[in-house]
Amino acid sequence: MTHPWSLWLLPDARDNGKYKSIIKKVSLRTGSSFFEPHLTLFGRINVNPEPLSEFFKNISNEQKRISAKIKKVKSGTSYWKSFYIDIENNARLEALQKKMTAPINHSRDYLFDPHLSLAYGNVEKTSYLTKEIHLEKHISFNSVAIAFVPDNVDEWKIINKFEFNFGL
Numbered sequence: 001m002t003h004p005w006s007l008w009l010l011p012d013a014r015d016n017g018k019y020k021s022i023i024k025k026v027s028l029r030t031g032s033s034f035f036e037p038h039l040t041l042f043g044r045i046n047v048n049p050e051p052l053s054e055f056f057k058n059i060s061n062e063q064k065r066i067s068a069k070i071k072k073v074k075s076g077t078s079y080w081k082s083f084y085i086d087i088e089n090n091a092r093l094e095a096l097q098k099k100m101t102a103p104i105n106h107s108r109d110y111l112f113d114p115h116l117s118l119a120y121g122n123v124e125k126t127s128y129l130t131k132e133i134h135l136e137k138h139i140s141f142n143s144v145a146i147a148f149v150p151d152n153v154d155e156w157k158i159i160n161k162f163e164f165n166f167g168l
Contacts, residue, residue: 004045004046004148004149004150005044005045005049005146005147005148005149005159006040006041006042006043006044006045006146006147006149007040007041007042007043007045007056007100007101007104007144007145007146007147008036008038008039008040008041008144008145008146008147008158009038009039009040009041009066009093009096009141009143009144010036010037010038010141010142010143010144010145010161011037011038011039011116011139011140011141011142012065012140012141012142013142014140015037015136015139015140015141016036016037018136019037019085019116019139020036020037022118022133023035023037023118023119025132026083026118026119026123026126026129027119029129030083030119030123030126030129032083032119032120032121032123032153033120033121033152033153033154034154035117035120035153035156036147036156036158037116038116038117038145038147039087039114039115039116039141041096041097041100041101041112041144042097042100042101042104042105042110042112043080043110043149044149045104045107045108046107047104047107049146049159049160052103052104052146053146053160055103056100056144056146056160056162057162059096059099059100059144059162060143060144060162060163060164060165061162061164061165062165063096063164063165064164064165064166065140065141065142065164065166066092066093066096066140066141066142066164067138067139067140067141068087068088068089068090068093068114068138068139068141069087069088069090069137069138070085070086070087070088070135070136070137070138070139071085071086071087071088072085072086072135073085073086073118073129073130073133073135074086074115075123075126075127075130079120079121079122080117080120081113081115081117082117082119082120082121082122082123082126083117083118083119083123083126083129084115084116084117084118084119085115085116085117085118085135085139086114086115087114087115087116087139088114089112089114093114094112097112100144116139118133120153121153141164142163142164142166143161143162143163143164144161144162144164145158145159145160145161145162146158146159146160147159
C-alpha cells in the first residue's frame with residue numbers, strides 16, 4: 001500500500017460537529033464517502049508514523065487553539081480537492097504546519113494549501129450545494145491527528161490524536 005498516513009489538524013468540538021454534519025449531508029446528496037472534518041498539514045506519507053508520535057505530542061502540548069478565517073466554498077478538478085472550504089492561511093497556522101512537519105518534510109514535496117474538504121472524487125453539480133452551506137467567519141482547531149489514509153476514503157481512520165494545551 002502506498003502513502004498510508006497524513007497529518008491532520010482537527011476542528012474543536014463545536015466546529016467539528018458543524019462540519020461533520022455538512023460533510024454527511026454532502027456525502028448523502030452526492031454519493032461521496034463520509035470522512036472526519038480535517039485540515040491536512042501534510043498528506044499521504046509513506047513512512048512509519050510511530051516514531052513521530054512523541055514529537056507530535058510534545059508540539060501539541062506547547063500549542064494553543066488556532067483560529068483561521070474561512071474564505072468560501074469552492075469546487076476543483078483534483079480528486080483530493082473537488083469540493084472544499086477555502087481557509088485563509090495565517091502566521092500561526094503556517095508556523096504550526098512548519099513545526100509539525102519538520103521531521104517529515106524531506107519525505108516528499110508538499111504544498112500546504114489550507115482547506116477543509118467536504119467531498120472527494122468526481123463530485124459533479126455541487127453548485128446547488130454551495131448555496132445551501134452557511135459558513136461561520138472563522139474555524140477553530142484544537143488538536144492534531146495521525147490518520148491512516150489508504151486510497152479508499154471509506155477506510156480512513158484516525159490512528160492517534162494529540163490535544164493542544166488549553167492552559168496556554
